[in-house]
Amino acid sequence: MSAVDVALSPIHIESGFIHNRNKSIVIYLTVADSVIPMCILESDSIASVKLRIQTCKGFLVKKQKLVFEGKELSRNNTLLTDYGVSSGDVLHLILRVSNLLVITVETAFRKEFKFQVERFRNIRHLKQKISEQAKGFPFVNIDDQEILCNGEKLDDQRLIDDICKNQDAVVHLVVQKPQESQPRKDLRNKKIQNKSLLQPIIINPDLKIPPVIWDMLHSASEGLKKIKKPIRSSEGTGGAYFMQHPSGKKHVAIFKPIDEEPMAVNNPQGLPPSTNGEGLKRGTKVGEGALREVAAYILDHPLTGPRSTKMEMGFSGVPPTIMVKCLNEEFNHPQGYDGGEKNIKIGSLQMFVKNCGSCEDLGPRDFPVEEVHKITVFDLRTANADRHAGNILMNRESDRIVLIPIDHGYCLPENFEDCTFDWLYWPQAREPYSQKSLDYINSLDAEQDIALLSSYGWDLSLECARTFRISTMLLKKGAKKGLSPFTIGKIMCRETLNKESMIEKIVEKAHDSMITGMSEVVFLETVSKIMDSELENVCV
């Protein structure tokens, strides 16, 4: 049975069942290289379409992203037709496959080992894990092991991802005598080594790079020199590469090239290039994701104000991020690779943060209130248009869960249309801000922040700056009034796709009262007055 048959059969039955009440339409899903026709109902929501895909294809709902005409269909309770999808339309399905796999190794003695291994590790790493667990067995030495999968002998350098694709896997370990080791690094690799490059892009030489960022640059650069190749993450809609430590045993950073962003020309997920330059979220531009990632780090200053060269963790904990240029054969080069100038990529380099998964993997119950609140502060002040639970990593520090916000390529948009926050529905969001958070919010100054970004070389567009000023204004006024992150968030986010949020209505009212030639300052004063009067009716 082909993939098409698998997808079609159950859907036909289901659609036919309620056909009288609802008109059915056929849409086409592109996933990787295949196209799957799908019969759905006009009354189907995004959530129900995703559920059908899960039922038919086994891809978990939370791992699916649907894209139509360059926009992510991110509101699960919205009808497909409200997004303008009609019969015959093509939707792109992006799967966020986990980087972690459970591998079962069976030995010739029927002993079983289970490991959680990252997809981008190689077979040699698996052998190391086996030898750590196999004390007392004859294959404790790495070179005494040979790993077979479906009868095929696997080379030490082969990536786990290569053999396991989507699901967890069982591989068979066979013990054998040591063999002559093969010289692995061929001449071609040497050539590539000479053609790797990683350099920070410094616009303002007066601004010193913090030592923690130098260390990250140094490790990633040494990793490239030692031919520890960047490894593409299997999660995410854009090209995101794990840069390796020179030892090859850990990651030091994530590199996201601008030409591989969603809808950009070299996107490795096969998303078609944007036709009007707009990004996956409203009010963002393709190719500006890396700037926004860097801006998120710069704006996330500590309570004491903008950072000096001393590394201080920002209030919300955005990992250190810098703009770099980087050359390596492993990135997506559909036009070919010769190591020349045209292969150099520009993008954001963010420090890799040790984590035990994302908030998508766990219910929110155990997240400390302060940890959730620090994320809400960041999202509200930057009107973040991409805060789903998968974009918050978790770590455990002495039995306490610490949250780490990542993926800020859609913060600072030109408007509020696509603002959605998964934390809105978490209980912590209904708690009032603590005094520490209130002090931080009170210290925020949008004008100072815009000037700060400008000193780093990014002059926000008038629209982005306006949205940023208004979102900072709302956060400050809301917090001062004692509103919880939930209440402030509800003011900023649309309840449904086509129902404007309160903040959008406030901006529109201010627009309506604008007279030609009105300055930005006067416009913002008008917004402020309207906001004050609207907030009077909002209960704490």
Ligand SMILES: Nc1ncnc2c1ncn2[C@@H]1O[C@H](COP(=O)(O)OP(=O)(O)OP(=O)(O)O)[C@@H](O)[C@H]1O
């Ligand atoms: N700073 C970091 N530290 C550790 N892991 C990270 C970091 N940033 C990203 N990752 C990992 O890389 C994966 C891909 O990154 P990310 O989600 O930011 O990519 P993206 O293409 O922008 O994704 P999306 O489709 O959600 O917009 C993440 O799922 C996460 O596992």
